[in-house]
Amino acid sequence: MPELPEVETERRYLNRYARHRRVVRVQAAHPDILSGISIQALGRKLKGCCIESSRRHGKYLLAGLDSGDWLVMHFGMSGTLAYYAHEQGPPDYAALILLLEGGRDLAYVSPRRLGRISLAGDPEEFIRHQRLGPDALDVGLTAFRECIAAARGAVKAWLMDQGHIAGIGNEYSDEILFHAGLHPGRSAKSLTEAEVGRLHRSMLEVLRRAVAVAANPERMPASWLLPRRGTDSACPRCGGPLHKSKAGGRAAYYCPRCQPR
DNA sequence: CTCCATGTTTAGAA
DNA sequence: CTTCTAAACATGGA
Numbered sequence: 001m002p003e004l005p006e007v008e009t010e011r012r013y014l015n016r017y018a019r020h021r022r023v024v025r026v027q028a029a030h031p032d033i034l035s036g037i038s039i040q041a042l043g044r045k046l047k048g049c050c051i052e053s054s055r056r057h058g059k060y061l062l063a064g065l066d067s068g069d070w071l072v073m074h075f076g077m078s079g080t081l082a083y084y085a086h087e088q089g090p091p092d093y094a095a096l097i098l099l100l101e102g103g104r105d106l107a108y109v110s111p112r113r114l115g116r117i118s119l120a121g122d123p124e125e126f127i128r129h130q131r132l133g134p135d136a137l138d139v140g141l142t143a144f145r146e147c148i149a150a151a152r153g154a155v156k157a158w159l160m161d162q163g164h165i166a167g168i169g170n171e172y173s174d175e176i177l178f179h180a181g182l183h184p185g186r187s188a189k190s191l192t193e194a195e196v197g198r199l200h201r202s203m204l205e206v207l208r209r210a211v212a213v214a215a216n217p218e219r220m221p222a223s224w225l226l227p228r229r230g231t232d233s234a235c236p237r238c239g240g241p242l243h244k245s246k247a248g249g250r251a252a253y254y255c256p257r258c259q260p261r
Numbered sequence: 262c263t264c265c266a267t268g269t270t271t272a273g274a275a
Numbered sequence: 276c277t278t279c280t281a282a283a284c285a286t287g288g289a
Contacts, residue, residue: 001267032285059268077267078286093286112286114268153278162269170267230266249280251266 002059002075004136004167005210010073010081011056012214014063014106017083022050022101030095033110035118045069045119046098057127057135058166062120069119072126076114082107136167136207144200151188155199157248158188168203170250171226172210176202177254178225183261184252185245229253 002010026043028034034042045067053064063071082091086103094107096117108117120126134143147165151158158164159173168176177184179202182195191199213219217227223236235242235255243256 003267006267074268076269076284110285112266112284114284114286116269157278160268250268 001077001169001171002079003169003172004056004059004207005172005215007056007059007061007075007167008211009214010075011054011061013081013083014051014054014061017104018051018063018081018098018100018106019054020050020052021104021106023047023098024101025099027097027099028095029090029097030110030113033095033108033113033115033117035116037119042117042119046071055123057123058132058162059169060126060130060132060166062123062126069121070123070126072118072120073108074116076110076112076116078112079108079110079115082109131163132166133162133164134166136165136203139165139200139203141197141200144203145193145196148188148191148196148199153188154184154247155182155186155188155191156184156252159203160248160250165203167207170252171229172206174229174253175210175224175226176206177259179206181259183256183259184247184254186261225253225255 023046026046028039031039049065049067051063052066055062055064059074061073065071083104083106086099086105090097090105090107091109093109093111095110095113096108098106100106148158156173156177159168159176160170174184180198182199210220220227225236233242234240235258238255238257240255240257242253245252
């Protein structure tokens with residue numbers, strides 16, 4: 001479920017283990033995950049380069065190379081990075097492998113192969129081209145208010161639209177709405193000023209806290225909804241049964257008592 | 262076997 | 276132009 005907190009966790013992992021290591025060779029077990037570049041061209045671009053910096057925008061992870069290029073990774077519906085000793089061999093579902101100097105490798109792992117890897121010259125240009133909104137952690141209350149005022153559909157679908165705010169997916173949108181006490185099917189337009197304020201505060205609180213626990217559901221507070229997804233468990237706040245409905249074409253979990261329509 | 266799943270893109274309908 | 280819905284993508288798990 002790579003949404004903003006998971007991708008931020010991957011970014012920190014990349015910084016910690018792969019930064020300043022030179023790429024010796026590039027292997028692609030599944031070249032179909034590459035977007036806009038061939039494996040040969042990617043190999044030529046990466047070979048001999050070091051990853052010197054990293055950025056994240058929404059669900060995209062960008063690794064800055066000392067050549068000036070940026071390796072752009074999106075994890076799709078599943079996927080992680082793995083750093084391991086070369087002789088250990090790559091993990092299952094490794095789609096792209098960077099063999100690094102020093103005998104340790106970095107793999108982009110994508111079990112369902114819905115993620116994409118590309119190369120960009122400039123992060124800002126990439127973000128514009130992808131039509132991404134501002135990163136969810138960078139959106140202040142004023143900008144949030146202005147943006148939601150122009151929305152028309154359901155508030156859950158609005159939260160998940162990467163063109164409005166980048167980084168929130170299905171699971172965290174449910175968590176944010178639960179914290180704000182808002183029904184996922186409420187129309188964004190119908191929210192009062194106080195409700196918009198609550199939604200904004202919940203968004204920042206949920207995302208920051210999730211980043212702080214490295215997006216590990218086992219480390220999330222017992223009062224959260226997310227670790228209980230998919231099970232028929234009770235609302236952590238009122239004990240009532242959770243409901244499952246559809247919003248924006250995806251499953252929405254919520255508590256009808258704590259999140260009235 | 263069937264159904265569902267974290268995301269995105271696209272096509273078509275309204 | 277916006278919004279909604281469904282399908283497709285590839286694969287694993289229940």
